Amino acid sequence: MVREFKLPDVGEGVAEGELVSWLVEPGDAVSEDQPVAEVETDKALVEVPSPVDGTVRELRAEAGEMVPVGDVIVTFDVEGEEPAEAEPAESDERAGEPEAEEGGAEAGSEEVATPEGRVFAPPRVRRLAREEGVDLSTVEGSGPGGRITEGDVRAAAEGGASGTAAEADAGAADPASEAGDAGAAQAPASTETTAAPQVESADRDRTLAAPATRRIADEEGVDIDAVPAAEERDGEAFVTPEAVREYAEAQRRAQEADAAALAGREEPAERERREPFTGVRRTIAEAMERSKYTAPHVTHHDEVDVTKLVETRERLKPVAEERGIGLTYMPFIMKAAIAALKEFPQMNAMIDDENEEIVYKNYYNVGVATATDVGLMVPVVEDADRKGLLQLSSEMNELVQKARERSISPNELRGSTFTITNIGGIGGEYATPILNYPEAGILAVGEIKRKPRVVTDEDGNESIEPRSVMTLSLSFDHRLIDGAEGARFTNKVMEYLENPELLLLE
Amino acid sequence: MVVGDIATGTDVLVIGAGPAGYVAAIRAGQLDLDVTLVEKEAYGGTCLNHGCIPSKALITATNVAHEAAHAEEMGVHADPAVDLSGMVGWKDDVVNQLTSGVEKLCKANGVNLIEGEAHFADEHTARVSHGGEGQGSESIEFEHAVVATGSRPIEIPNFSYDDDPVLNSRQALALESIPESLVVVGAGYIGMELAGVFAKLGTDVTVVEMLEDVLPGYEDDLARPVKKRAEEFGVEFHFERTATKWYEHGDGIRVVTEPAGQAQAATDGGAQAREAEEEPLEIDAEKVLVAVGRTPVTETLDLENAGVETDERGFVPTDDRARTNVEHVFAIGDVAGEPMLAHTGSMEGQVAAEVIAGEPSAIDYQAMPAAVFTEPEIGTVGMTQQEAEEQGFETVTGKFPFRASGRALTTGHAEGFVRIVADADAGFVLGAQVVGPEASELIAELGLAIELGATLEDVAETVHAHPTLAESVMEAAENALGRAIHTLNR
Numbered sequence: 001m002v003r004e005f006k007l008p009d010v011g012e013g014v015a016e017g018e019l020v021s022w023l024v025e026p027g028d029a030v031s032e033d034q035p036v037a038e039v040e041t042d043k044a045l046v047e048v049p050s051p052v053d054g055t056v057r058e059l060r061a062e063a064g065e066m067v068p069v070g071d072v073i074v075t076f077d078v079e080g081e082e083p084a085e086a087e088p089a090e091s092d093e094r095a096g097e098p099e100a101e102e103g104g105a106e107a108g109s110e111e112v113a114t115p116e117g118r119v120f121a122p123p124r125v126r127r128l129a130r131e132e133g134v135d136l137s138t139v140e141g142s143g144p145g146g147r148i149t150e151g152d153v154r155a156a157a158e159g160g161a162s163g164t165a166a167e168a169d170a171g172a173a174d175p176a177s178e179a180g181d182a183g184a185a186q187a188p189a190s191t192e193t194t195a196a197p198q199v200e201s202a203d204r205d206r207t208l209a210a211p212a213t214r215r216i217a218d219e220e221g222v223d224i225d226a227v228p229a230a231e232e233r234d235g236e237a238f239v240t241p242e243a244v245r246e247y248a249e250a251q252r253r254a255q256e257a258d259a260a261a262l263a264g265r266e267e268p269a270e271r272e273r274r275e276p277f278t279g280v281r282r283t284i285a286e287a288m289e290r291s292k293y294t295a296p297h298v299t300h301h302d303e304v305d306v307t308k309l310v311e312t313r314e315r316l317k318p319v320a321e322e323r324g325i326g327l328t329y330m331p332f333i334m335k336a337a338i339a340a341l342k343e344f345p346q347m348n349a350m351i352d353d354e355n356e357e358i359v360y361k362n363y364y365n366v367g368v369a370t371a372t373d374v375g376l377m378v379p380v381v382e383d384a385d386r387k388g389l390l391q392l393s394s395e396m397n398e399l400v401q402k403a404r405e406r407s408i409s410p411n412e413l414r415g416s417t418f419t420i421t422n423i424g425g426i427g428g429e430y431a432t433p434i435l436n437y438p439e440a441g442i443l444a445v446g447e448i449k450r451k452p453r454v455v456t457d458e459d460g461n462e463s464i465e466p467r468s469v470m471t472l473s474l475s476f477d478h479r480l481i482d483g484a485e486g487a488r489f490t491n492k493v494m495e496y497l498e499n500p501e502l503l504l505l506e
Numbered sequence: 507m508v509v510g511d512i513a514t515g516t517d518v519l520v521i522g523a524g525p526a527g528y529v530a531a532i533r534a535g536q537l538d539l540d541v542t543l544v545e546k547e548a549y550g551g552t553c554l555n556h557g558c559i560p561s562k563a564l565i566t567a568t569n570v571a572h573e574a575a576h577a578e579e580m581g582v583h584a585d586p587a588v589d590l591s592g593m594v595g596w597k598d599d600v601v602n603q604l605t606s607g608v609e610k611l612c613k614a615n616g617v618n619l620i621e622g623e624a625h626f627a628d629e630h631t632a633r634v635s636h637g638g639e640g641q642g643s644e645s646i647e648f649e650h651a652v653v654a655t656g657s658r659p660i661e662i663p664n665f666s667y668d669d670d671p672v673l674n675s676r677q678a679l680a681l682e683s684i685p686e687s688l689v690v691v692g693a694g695y696i697g698m699e700l701a702g703v704f705a706k707l708g709t710d711v712t713v714v715e716m717l718e719d720v721l722p723g724y725e726d727d728l729a730r731p732v733k734k735r736a737e738e739f740g741v742e743f744h745f746e747r748t749a750t751k752w753y754e755h756g757d758g759i760r761v762v763t764e765p766a767g768q769a770q771a772a773t774d775g776g777a778q779a780r781e782a783e784e785e786p787l788e789i790d791a792e793k794v795l796v797a798v799g800r801t802p803v804t805e806t807l808d809l810e811n812a813g814v815e816t817d818e819r820g821f822v823p824t825d826d827r828a829r830t831n832v833e834h835v836f837a838i839g840d841v842a843g844e845p846m847l848a849h850t851g852s853m854e855g856q857v858a859a860e861v862i863a864g865e866p867s868a869i870d871y872q873a874m875p876a877a878v879f880t881e882p883e884i885g886t887v888g889m890t891q892q893e894a895e896e897q898g899f900e901t902v903t904g905k906f907p908f909r910a911s912g913r914a915l916t917t918g919h920a921e922g923f924v925r926i927v928a929d930a931d932a933g934f935v936l937g938a939q940v941v942g943p944e945a946s947e948l949i950a951e952l953g954l955a956i957e958l959g960a961t962l963e964d965v966a967e968t969v970h971a972h973p974t975l976a977e978s979v980m981e982a983a984e985n986a987l988g989r990a991i992h993t994l995n996r
Contacts, residue, residue, distance in 0.1 A: 118929075122957060
């Protein structure tokens with residue numbers, strides 16, 4: 001039995017994801033919960049587990065493809081149950097298979113063709129079938145006399161439970177099934193033509209066929225004189241509707257094969273390369289665009305003497321290392337920023353555009369912008385105000401590592417109230433960070449460099465000394481925060497960074 | 507685009523405001539799409555202005571006159587006087603009421619109406635030329651286009667509709683006086699409907715048909731009562747003949763006919779075939795009406811500029827979503843090919859609009875009814891017995907003659923029958939044919955039965971009011987089940 005597996009909502013509210021890679025191939029045996037695919041959504045890479053024990057039957061999406069949540073991405077043959085009749089591998093060999101029998105494999109496709117011939121289902125059920133992508137010709141009806149009901153279509157859509165040709169055949173004792181199959185059964189000769197190669201044109205001068213058959217030939221765009229005839233009547237070739245469809249299908253396959261062969265010959269040499277704008281890159285782009293075009297950005301720059309902070313960190317670093325924690329400057333910066341946020345609550349607020357409200361947040365979740373191989377991610381340290389330096393350091397290191405390995409969950413990338421980004425790792429002094437919208441502020445810190453500074457001693461004597469200096473670039477939402485306030489906030493951050501012992505009071 | 511010309515934009519450009527186009531436009535408007543509907547002549551298209559509605563108006567009016575004059579057996583004695591101009595005026599009032607209604611409905615659904623002739627400039631631009639000199643033109647950029655330009659009567663060699671005595675159906679419906687004699691070329695449903703109208707008005711009607719019987723495409727037993735009734739009105743038939751030319755003769759014209767091609771003549775050794783060998787046959791008349799079919803109107807559209815392909819007959823092939831070979835261009839109604847019926851076009855129009863709006867809509871032709879307003883009327887839906895068997899069904903049929911219907915007898919029209927074709931195994935209704943009084947109305951119930959997957963028992967066990975013509979439908983189903991009460995079971 002075939003189980004269809006739809007792309008689940010891999011993260012809260014995610015609408016689609018990029019199928020990054022398949023971890024299995026058709027024919028592979030899988031066990032329940034075994035990862036079968038990697039899907040990248042909303043900045044995170046997640047593994048999609050198999051819902052069943054079984055064998056991979058068909059992969060319905062290709063690597064690199066954007067797949068909406070709810071679309072069938074893979075089908076499984078469930079262990080211990082009969083596989084459906086129309087194996088994809090076989091269908092290619094059985095070039096002349098009647099359409100109705102291939103329908104099972106097509107159930108769930110985006111657009112289902114209106115079935116030809118009679119389907120005993122009312123219009124609302126036929127509409128539902130189109131909505132659900134169910135091929136009605138493969139559905140066994142459970143209604144009076146075998147009529148197809150809404151429930152039958154929903155069942156077929158959900159699990160393909162009653163949506164396969166195999167089952168419809170198995171139900172041949174049912175009058176409706178017999179009726180549905182009669183079209184194929186009435187022309188035994190057409191079965192013989194199935195095995196014969198269908199691409200060759202018969203090229204007759206005269207062909208007998210029913211008007212309906214001629215209409216089908218017109219619709220399929222084939223010359224009825226070219227269709228191989230399985231029967232003769234009065235000494236003339238007689239062509240059935242099945243033969244027309246088989247021939248048309250064979251022609252289509254031949255054309256597709258030609259097209260594929262031509263495509264395969266294309267030279268890869270190129271002056272420019274195009275790739276789909278998808279996945280993390282697109283998510284980042286959308287977030288940046290929304291931020292930049294929604295919140296008027298102002299960036300305030302300053303530099304801070306962090307010589308004492310460097311000394312403090314040097315003193316504490318071995319202590320942290322003894323506890324297995326690498327102590328960077330970031331936890332200090334986070335602590336300084338939180339202390340300033342508490343004094344300037346609007347910097348920890350956001351504008352709720354939809355409801356036209358300013359939302360002040362009495363919790364402090366600090367996002368730490370992190371460069372990864374696939375782009376920028378912002379892991380979030382929750383309730384950072386309640387955590388000590390070492391805990392902050394430990395949690396942040398863990399989150400950053402997960403982001404770089406792309407094993408971070410979407411939930412760990414959400415909910416920040418203020419963001420800090422370290423631009424110093426690569427170079428440069430200042431930046432204009434884009435708000436992690438809808439947050440009101442983002443602080444970029446530069447590399448700590450030794451720079452000459454005028455130092456005034458207790459007696460008022462000035463001297464030039466080498467000092468450790470860090471640059472700060474604070475962008476804020478000018479709708480919410482005025483320039484002076486931005487400067488004051490920065491001053492407060494600087495105060496803590498210049499005098500790290502003040503952090504002990506926090 | 508012309509220099510200085512500013513194109514207006516629209517989600518959906520519908521070209522042609524016939525029953526396909528205006529329905530597509532209204533439905534698209536209902537689905538919150540910005541719609542522009544371009545019509546070059548009159549809202550309502552052929553159906554409302556020159557086809558279904560005017561012909562049915564005149565058929566009804568002539569039937570009233572004819573029945574009043576022939577109701578002696580009901581005890582009614584009358585000698586009605588027919589004022590054709592009055593009749594045509596009443597028909598025009600009906601048409602005007604409907605066409606202005608279409609315009610109002612379009613506006614009420616937010617459809618932008620433009621009068622003019624549209625043609626494609628490229629895949630996303632159309633140019634609309636407004637009628638008359640100095641009226642100018644404009645460009646419209648569209649996301650989706652719906653081609654609904656309909657069809658017009660086919661002209662045959664030597665019979666130009668520009669010549670006064672030669673009429674197409676549209677011109678025949680606008681005649682100001684009743685011709686004394688009329689040759690009707692073509693015994694399809696348009697030819698037969700109009701032959702009936704004029705015969706009842708007292709015109710001496712002769713029908714020339716290339717094939718061997720009236721109403722090609724309909725089963726013999728449906729066509730036969732129509733031909734018989736027409737002959738009772740005095741219509742004369744010549745089968746397996748083609749009209750090849752005409753010339754003026756005396757006060758009128760003389761229509762020259764020749765035997766149809768050997769292929770047709772050789773198919774039957776009967777009397778009609780023998781008649782075909784008699785030649786020449788020339789028929790005197792005042793007018794000649796040519797009704798040999800309709801051809802799609804596509805030549806003014808510059809479809810190639812949009813990349814839209816047509817078939818060898820000029821129709822625009824479409825899929826079951828009404829899409830042409832160009833993804834965002836749709837074709838509906840007559841221009842999209844057979845069956846060229848107003849209700850088919852309307853249904854295609856709805857589907858096109860819904861597909862454009864992203865809904866999972868599709869065209870399903872399994873129960874497409876057809877109605878012929880001859881006397882008696884014909885209504886068909888779904889499959890004939892032969893078609894059902896060709897599709898592999900083992901069939902059972904049930905038939906009920908109107909002469910066994912109490913209601914039919916009380917209307918004075920008891921010719922014809924209701925026939926239901928069903929699947930012998932499960933009893934599903936597959937098709938139905940009705941010839942007789944109100945066949946065009948009765949067929950609706952059977953269309954519903956097919957769409958709903960109803961069985962013979964479903965129909966038979968649905969109580970029908972007495973005395974009605976609709977009881978015949980129930981009786982036909984019972985007949986198929988071998989339990990009819992008012993007719994002998996076969």
